[in-house]
Every structure is written in C-alpha cells, then in structure tokens.
Amino acid sequence: MGAELGKYKSCVSARSTDKAILAGAQDGGIVTTLFAYALAEGIIDGAIVAGPGDLPWKPRPMIATTYEELMAARGTKYNISPNVSFIKEATRSYGLDKVGIVGTPCQMQSVRKGQLYPIGLRDVGDKIALAIGIFCMENFPYQSILQLAEDHAAMSLESVKKMEIGKGKFTFMSERGAVVPLPLKVTHKYEQPGCHVCLDYVANLADVSCGSVGSPDGWSTVFVRSKKGDDIWAKSVAAGCFETKAIDSVKPGLELVTKLANEKIGKNQKTVDERKTFGVGKGLRIPYI
C-alpha cells in the first residue's frame, strides 16, 4: 500500500518528562504534555479535550484552558467524545483565537474538511492552532463499554481504574488490582458501526499524531506531520517536555504500526466495497468521492 501511515516529516518514540502527567497518562502522556506546553507558551489559548462526563468513563468534550483541566482529561476512554462539536463554540462563547483539539483520525478528517469546506464554521478554520490525532482501530458506544466492563469483565464501571487495548486484548484494570484481559474477538461485535468504513489508522490529517503502538510500554509513537506540528513539536522537545528515542531503535517499531494500519484499512476497504452490493440490486451509501 505505502500510504497507510500518511505523510509525515518525522517519527519518534517519546515520553513526557512530567511525572505528574505520566502518573495518569494512557501511555507516554504526549497529548497532555504537548497541550500543556502549547498553553504555557501561548501557542494555544485552550484545547478541546475529552473531559469527565456525568457517568463513570463517559467523556464529555471540554475546553481546557489550564494545566489542571488538562490533567482531568488524561487517559483514553474508549468511547465517543464528539470533540469537534465544540470547535465553533471554542471561538465564540470561550473566545479562543488559537484552538487546540485532540481527536481520533475521523475527527481529524472532520477538522480538515471544516477548514477547507467551512459550511457552518465561520471564522473557525484559521483559529485551529494545533490538532493532535490519536491512533485508532475502532471506537465503542458508551453502552458497549458498560456491557464489556460489567458483563464480560465483571467489574462495575465505577471501579475501573484503567482500560487499555494492546497485544490483542482489551484489558480492564480495577481500582483494587483486578486485571481482566478480554480477547478482541469478544469485543469486536460491540464496536461502533461507523468505524468500519474508516480508512485511517494513525490520524493522517493531524498536525501531530500519537499512540502506543510501535513503542515500548509507557512510551508513545509520535508522527509529526504538518509544518505547524513540526514547529511546535521541535520547540517542545527543545524545551525538555519529552524524552525521545529514534523509532528504529525501539521494539516493535514502525513495522507493527504499518502492519496494523494495513489490517485496519484492508478490512474497512472491504466493508466499503461490500456496501455497494449490500442489498438485492441496491447498495448502501458510500461517503467517499
């Protein structure tokens, strides 16, 4: 394929140097640290992140304008946070001139479509100062997470301390130390259907994208993609926000990222193709033109 990792200027394995961030981070604390740096330096006035919602593990898009608010949004929730829904509001009620946003690959597609085709996003496009994408194989509705935790992992969502997908397992970890790894074979059917037509694994359209895959535990693989991203990333590394290692010096490295990207894209391209002949002489709509 060749295009599975998107365009990027550089790729490293990285980890935050901020111990407090790492204590609650999913992997290398990249998103929180980069936003914290950008906030402190005035590169962004605030960032749209997946903050805590009204139920355990239910995210709610939130505009973080302080380090403390960023800290509250650390970690992956594995269910839907419509972060793009705040992108206009951030520039209106919140009055931000330089907006940061974190999101899944599809949300990065939304942001870029919104910049090129701002149908309902007046004066928003040029205010997007930093878009951080996260690697994503699929997402889950909240009720799926609830069902997986309670029915399959036998934990109440309140007692779940961390969730993690890696090494072929969706693992639930409880506050009291229980660790329940569910095979992905079990979790597949609970995935959000809309994810099955997605042809992007590593957030090709973000300024900077990151995820655990390819790097050792506690580290993240980081792709630096746009000019903006390159500039901010270089400054943050120079400011000592991150420890970095060359991506070809770590295991399992880019080979695994490429493999998983091709797996996702191949599987989903098949789903897209099958939509054409879904019914009898009738197909399903395909959004890609």
Place this chain on the structure above:
Amino acid sequence: MGLLSSVFKKDDQQKPADVVTKAEITKKEVKPVVDKITVGHVHMSGCTGCLVSLADNYGGLLTILDKYADLVYGLTLADVRHIPKMDVALVEGSVCINDKLSVEEIKQTREKAAIVVAVGGCASYGNITRFCRGGQQNQPQHESFLPIGDLIKVDVYIPGCAPTPQMIRNVCIMAYLLLKGSPEQKALATNYLKPLMMAAQKGTSACFCDLMTEVINQGLCMGCGSCAAACPVRAITHEFGKPQGTRDLCIKCGACYNQCPRSWFSFDVVPEYESIMELIDTVMK
C-alpha cells in the same frame, strides 16, 4: 501569466523597500484585467445575510474584485438594471413563484450565466422560507417559495445559513482557477468543486433528518460532532456520542449534513489541506 507565477513574483518583491512596491503597483495598473471572471450577485427572496457574508471577507473581497473577478451585477452594488451575461452568478434566496419578476429573473440568470451558484440555505434548500405561509403586507399573496434548483439547473451549492465568508471566498477562487487557471489548477478546482456540484445534483431539500436517513441509518456516523458545530440554531446536541436534533428548531439550511465528513468526503482534496490553504492564503495576499 499564470496565477501562481504572478503570485510568486509578487512574493519575491515583498521584502524590499518602497520603490519596488511602487513599481509593482504601476505594473498592476498597466496589466489589463481581461483575464478576470465576471460575477454577479442575484438577489431572490433572501435576507441579504449571504451578501453580508460575501462582504465579510473585508479586505479579501477587495482582493477578489481587484484581481480575479469583476462584479457585473448586484443589487445596490452595481448600477446595472437587467441581468447581464456573466461567468458566475451567485444567487441568494429562494424564488417566490407568486412573483412574476422573480421567476423571470431566475430564468434569465440561468440563460446568462455559465455557472450558477446557489449561495446559502434559501437558494439551495429553501431554508427558513420553507416555513412561509404568506399573509405579509404589502404582498400577502406571496406565499410560495422554492429553492432555485426546483426551477433551474444549478451547478454549485454553498449551503449554510449564513454561508460562511470563507466558503464563498473559496468557491470564488476555485471558480476563477477553473475558468482561467493552468491545467493543474483546473484539476484542483474541479476536485474542490465536485462535492458542491454533487450536492446541487442531489436535491433541493435539507434538514437534520438527512443526518438520520443518510448518515446514521446508513451506519456511517462515528460521533465526531461536526453537525452540532455547524448548526446555526444550536438544534443539535450529542447524547451518548450521537447527534440528536430538536427538529422544531431546525431551519432546513443543510449545514449539518454538508459539514458531516460522512455525508461526503474527498480524498483528492482534504488530505491536501495544507497546500490548498497555503494557495488560498497566497492568492488572497
């Protein structure tokens, strides 16, 4: 001289002092404006919000009029009484079919313009004029309003209420590149305008329900939030990550559906966002 080469030439001359800048100004006046496109703003039954949006490009509007387009028709803006021949007609508002002049003018627009662009929700989808029941002084019998696509063939839609200044600007630039650009620029403009042309072919009706029938029911929604961000009347919220519309608030402008990355998404255009945005920035300088 191609657009890009003239732009880059200007860039080279930007840093040096006044003398050079002056020389450039002289050159601009000497340069004939024959390769501009002609644009008209045709005002049907709309609130003038679309025209205000066009004007809200501020300096950018002057750049467009200076370099790329001549405004040959426009209520209050150009002293021209009858719809002239033009390259691009930007039509605002829906057509009151109870008003002979409106019907006549939209037909003339189709005859006189090479490209007809429906600017805004009313021209594209009827929008708020869908809710009209007549009875207003001083023409109470004016009660039936149709989007222009129900009466003439429309080439491009710019949905939204109001359509954004940036979207109108982008379409103006792309229309210029399509008609006057190099082969590569023509290809880019074609790709950029394609989804907006497909929107024009798709139909003349829009509302929040499109998200239900064309996106969610089709198994395509992934809960990004674009629709809620685009909605001008805050009719859309997200419950457990999926859009919920207060349908009584919906004004049928088509912004949510067209902003959605799962209504249409072009892999020819969007991944090139960085270079396209740079191109737009450069030509607007």
